Amino acid sequence: MNATSLTAGGFPEEGVRARARRGAAEVFPPAGAYGTGLFGAGHGSGPATAATAAATVPDELDALRLVPPVFMPRRLEKLIELGREPGHGDVDLRTGVGGFASELPLYLSAFGSTRAGSGDLAVAAARQAGRLGIPMVVGENMVPVHGYRSVLLARVEAYTEAAAEGVGGVVVQQSTEDADSEVWNLLYSDPASRALRDSGRLGFELKIGQGAKPGLGGMTVVGAAEAERLAAACRFTLGEELGADGGRLRCATPGTFTEEIVRQQLRFMRNNFPLARTWVKFHPGRDIGAATGTAWAAGADAVTVDGAEGGTGWAPRVFLDGVGLPLAACLGLIDRPEGASLLASGRMWEGGRAVRALALGATAVGLGRAALLAVDEDPEHGLERLTEALALELRLLISALGQYRPSALSRADLWPPAAAADAGSTAVPVGPRR
Amino acid sequence: MEHAHTPTPPPLGEHLRSPRLRSAMLVQQEALYATREFLRGEGFIELLPPLVGPVTDPGGRGAKALDVDYYGQPYKLMTSAILYKQASLSGFPKLFYIAPNVRVEPPETAGTGRHLVEFHQIDVEMAGASRQDVQEIAAGLLARVVEHVWTAVPDVLRELGRSESEFDELRAGKFETCTHEEAVARLAALGHAQSPDAEIDWEAERILSLDAGCPFFVNDYPKGSRGFYDREDPARPGVLRNFDLIAHGGYGELVSGSEREADYATIVTRMRESGENPAKYAWYLELAREGLSPSAGFGMGLQRLVRFLTGLDALWQVSAYPKLPGVIAP
Numbered sequence: 001m002n003a004t005s006l007t008a009g010g011f012p013e014e015g016v017r018a019r020a021r022r023g024a025a026e027v028f029p030p031a032g033a034y035g036t037g038l039f040g041a042g043h044g045s046g047p048a049t050a051a052t053a054a055a056t057v058p059d060e061l062d063a064l065r066l067v068p069p070v071f072m073p074r075r076l077e078k079l080i081e082l083g084r085e086p087g088h089g090d091v092d093l094r095t096g097v098g099g100f101a102s103e104l105p106l107y108l109s110a111f112g113s114t115r116a117g118s119g120d121l122a123v124a125a126a127r128q129a130g131r132l133g134i135p136m137v138v139g140e141n142m143v144p145v146h147g148y149r150s151v152l153l154a155r156v157e158a159y160t161e162a163a164a165e166g167v168g169g170v171v172v173q174q175s176t177e178d179a180d181s182e183v184w185n186l187l188y189s190d191p192a193s194r195a196l197r198d199s200g201r202l203g204f205e206l207k208i209g210q211g212a213k214p215g216l217g218g219m220t221v222v223g224a225a226e227a228e229r230l231a232a233a234c235r236f237t238l239g240e241e242l243g244a245d246g247g248r249l250r251c252a253t254p255g256t257f258t259e260e261i262v263r264q265q266l267r268f269m270r271n272n273f274p275l276a277r278t279w280v281k282f283h284p285g286r287d288i289g290a291a292t293g294t295a296w297a298a299g300a301d302a303v304t305v306d307g308a309e310g311g312t313g314w315a316p317r318v319f320l321d322g323v324g325l326p327l328a329a330c331l332g333l334i335d336r337p338e339g340a341s342l343l344a345s346g347r348m349w350e351g352g353r354a355v356r357a358l359a360l361g362a363t364a365v366g367l368g369r370a371a372l373l374a375v376d377e378d379p380e381h382g383l384e385r386l387t388e389a390l391a392l393e394l395r396l397l398i399s400a401l402g403q404y405r406p407s408a409l410s411r412a413d414l415w416p417p418a419a420a421a422d423a424g425s426t427a428v429p430v431g432p433r434r
Numbered sequence: 435m436e437h438a439h440t441p442t443p444p445p446l447g448e449h450l451r452s453p454r455l456r457s458a459m460l461v462q463q464e465a466l467y468a469t470r471e472f473l474r475g476e477g478f479i480e481l482l483p484p485l486v487g488p489v490t491d492p493g494g495r496g497a498k499a500l501d502v503d504y505y506g507q508p509y510k511l512m513t514s515a516i517l518y519k520q521a522s523l524s525g526f527p528k529l530f531y532i533a534p535n536v537r538v539e540p541p542e543t544a545g546t547g548r549h550l551v552e553f554h555q556i557d558v559e560m561a562g563a564s565r566q567d568v569q570e571i572a573a574g575l576l577a578r579v580v581e582h583v584w585t586a587v588p589d590v591l592r593e594l595g596r597s598e599s600e601f602d603e604l605r606a607g608k609f610e611t612c613t614h615e616e617a618v619a620r621l622a623a624l625g626h627a628q629s630p631d632a633e634i635d636w637e638a639e640r641i642l643s644l645d646a647g648c649p650f651f652v653n654d655y656p657k658g659s660r661g662f663y664d665r666e667d668p669a670r671p672g673v674l675r676n677f678d679l680i681a682h683g684g685y686g687e688l689v690s691g692s693e694r695e696a697d698y699a700t701i702v703t704r705m706r707e708s709g710e711n712p713a714k715y716a717w718y719l720e721l722a723r724e725g726l727s728p729s730a731g732f733g734m735g736l737q738r739l740v741r742f743l744t745g746l747d748a749l750w751q752v753s754a755y756p757k758l759p760g761v762i763a764p
Contacts, residue, residue, distance in 0.1 A: 189760075253711075271659045
């Protein structure tokens with residue numbers, strides 16, 4: 001508006017000028033992108049070129065190389081079992097995921113109540129996840145925002161109709177505002193979910209955080225009418241930060257957690273919903289090792305860690321690139337007990353990244369943005385085809401490593417190995433493990 | 435427990451005309467008479483509880499509250515009047531309600547014989563009391579009710595198949611006590627796996643109840659199995675200063691009670707531990723900031739009490755207008 005010829009080489013001049021023009025609205029991505037854009041690492045406050053580059057430049061997890069050994073005693077075991085040379089088709093991808101049987105070491109990550117994640121695409125994704133026989137997580141704030149008889153039930157029903165007997169499961173998150181709406185109570189006794197519950201395929205996930213905005217609650221952009229409705233119900237904080245044209249910012253509270261609060265909330269879940277599986281989702285916090293240990297000790301069937309690369313429908317830019325531990329660092333800090341389920345998410349879409357996460361200790365990996373993009377490409381079969389490609393890569397890679405089950409992968413399959421990280425010879429943040 | 439019965443209620447008209455319901459109501463009437471007489475004699479004053487409020491007891495084991503639209507605000511039908519009992523102590527240090535409650539229990543509890551969506555409880559609270567104090571009140575109340583009904587309507591009870599001798603130990607004042615930990619161990623010995631972190635499950639409770647010859651208290655439930663208002667034992671973190679009173683003969687739990695948390699910061703923290711949003715409880719927390727009286731109290735399920743007295747199989751048989759979980763009824 002009043003731009004002069006003043007310049008500041010080496011200083012983020014453009015960023016400052018944008019803030020001078022738009023004020024607090026500039027803290028967020030452009031409001032016009034809400035509902036159509038999916039955000040995550042690379043969409044932050046850095047220079048535009050970095051955002052573009054982030055899509056292709058590997059992060060710490062991608063930087064690890066998968067290193068097949070020459071000598072493969074497990075392949076010999078498989079050869080003896082089969083009476084012929086094993087191939088990649090002999091890799092058995094079926095596994096247990098948080099108390100459910102799953103056809104693949106995958107699950108459909110939570111989409112929250114943002115516009116991108118709570119419409120028809122979410123229902124299409126649910127139907128395909130059911131067909132695939134992988135667990136599905138339904139995100140927070142669906143009931144207080146959209147009502148109970150809404151997309152939440154539509155997703156549960158779409159999944160249930162498509163699911164084969166005995167595999168998969170539906171996990172529903174509850175956060176602070178959801179607790180006001182008694183989401184878990186509603187579902188637990190609803191005839192619509194009873195078949196899932198009675199067959200041991202219903203779970204509840206305590207949502208403690210997410211990778212794209214660690215320490216914050218859910219955020220969406222709402223129009224004037226919805227803002228008025230939510231304000232009247234006293235459900236959420238509504239802010240004006242998005243400016244005159246950008247709608248209102250709706251903030252859920254992040255919730256307050258201590259070790260004892262996590263332990264007791266999990267006990268409450270197990271006490272009150274004995275037939276449901278108990279999951280917990282953490283953001284990539286610096287105390288993730290202690291947090292996951294607490295959750296498992298309190299009886300969680302699965303612990304999910306969403307790395308800082310995780311996606312979202314809306315978040316402040318500064319969080320996207322600069323807040324939370326990268327997934328590789330998280331996995332390095334987690335000491336998973338034998339038999340426990342550790343689920344990892346954050347930019348998962350192909351087999352290489354998934355196998356690296358599995359080798360670092362994850363039991364299964366979650367598809368979030370990838371799943372939404374896939375159903376956007378083809379609502380009928382997009383996710384199934386994406387998963388077909390991913391599963392083939394998993395088989396090829398796991399077989400190449402001389403293994404035949406995802407659970408057999410270990411840090412020895414990665415280079416640099418954990419010991420190298422300890423010695424400080426590499427920046428790969430893979431910490432010590434038991 | 436051996437009466438022939440239909441497993442679910444007949445049409446309401448038929449149910450209301452049945453001699454069995456008439457007998458049960460005669461017993462209930464005498465039980466209520468004796469309750470009021472006993473509690474008033476102990477210095478308690480009867481208040482009438484509210485029916486709706488911005489918040490109610492958070493419930494548990496899949497039970498949920500019903501929402502009502504209160505001038506545009508989401509209000510709840512009371513699942514328990516516990517918070518109002520605590521609030522009332524400043525003016526009424528010894529109080530009781532005969533409180534109607536609505537809990538939308540999960541449908542699978544329809545067959546336990548021990549769950550109704552609408553029920554009443556004899557709700558007692560006493561300022562400055564310990565667990566021991568209110569256990570004595572609960573035991574005294576039960577003994578007095580039993581004494582009274584066997585005096586007032588013995589023929590009704592006999593016609594229902596009850597034998598006076600089944601209440602001998604109770605009338606002699608015999609009540610036993612064990613801890614939750616001991617109950618879990620006893621169940622393990624009886625071949626029933628019971629989580630040490632959780633509420634005693636329905637089947638476990640039936641097993642313990644069948645195995646007993648007199649009513650017994652189970653003390654010290656683990657935190658995580660009960661609401662935020664049950665006081666945590668300061669000397670034993672993770673253990674609550676609470677109790678259940680379980681009847682003998684397979685009739686199960688009659689009473690739940692505890693010492694209460696009265697400290698504001700502790701209440702807020704305990705709310706978070708039970709997954710609750712403290713903002714929902716604003717009115718109650720405001721009173722807690724001003725200072726709640728330390729107290730102890732309990733709720734005795736009225737229909738469960740009448741079922742125990744009459745020996746009938748299911749709570750719907752002792753309720754004039756029964757609503758079984760998951761069953762649409764008038």
